[in-house]
Amino acid sequence: MRPNEKHHGPIKRAYKLQTNGKDIANQILRLDHTTFVSVVLHNRINHFDDEQCKAILSERELETEDLDDWSFGGHIHLGAPQSAITFAQLENDNASNRAFGQFRKKLSTFLNHALPAYNIPLPDGKTWLTLSAQDMVQEHQYLKVNYESVVDWKLTTNHLRCNPSFQGHERHDCAPVHTQDKDGNNKNIFVRVLFMFKQSIGSQTLDLTLVQPMDAPMGPQHAFITLHSVIRGALLVPDFASTRGDFFLVDYVDYDMFLHSQRYMF
Secondary structure, three states, rough: OOOOOHHHHHHHHHHHHEEEEHHHHHHHHHHHHHHHHHHHHHHHHHHHHHHHHHHHOOOHHHHHHHOOOOOOOHHHHEEOOOOEEEEEHHHHOOOOOOOHOHHHHHHHHHHHHHHHHOOOHHHHHHHOOOOOOOOOOEEEEEEEEEEOOOOOOEEEEEEEEEEEEEEEEEOOOOOEEEEEEOOOOOOEEEEEEHHHHHHOOOOEEEEEEEEOOOOOOOOOOOOOHHHEEEEEEEEEEEOOOOOOOOOOOOOOOOOHHHHHHHHHOO
């Protein structure tokens, strides 16, 4: 093969389709220059898009993506930890979000009822726990849930996200959870995860989450639960025809979710 013989094909096509057959050397050079400039611009645009994606995803999110196949024992595993902040800063940063209104006070009330129920003593022999505005809380934006499939009884893993900017969009996944009604009877409901965090109480570190119960009849309400009550992930989509904020459960592409909803949710 002669040198540069592979370039003859593009040159022949340019000669036939983009020249007038006269003074072709200058025309071919101009076309070659235009092609080169187009390739450079295309590569720079691709590079810019890649950098934009990296800017959207935090470094911790990228690390979490690389660890998605990492196995773990137990029911849940929290990932994508954020820097610990004070309750005062958390409430100030989310002042416009009703779900975070009186966050510290509501969490204190929840802990004072939940800890004795789980046989966890209050620290330092206290009879009532009060969290201060300067106490620290650490947010997590990623949750893995191990659960036993009711289809084949094998261990299955779901990946849940709770992130204000996941690939450029706010994301709050949903899940069925174990809970109790006001009479103390066990029941399962669907919730939307609003904020996942670890909270240290004395020598204990608790895995908690702020959720929006999806069975609330009077509009959005919010509650704290332990992440260990999460059963698995779920896909809920809004009913755009509803004026009450209703949602549909998508279970026709997930046979395990279909069986869960039929056996344990209704």
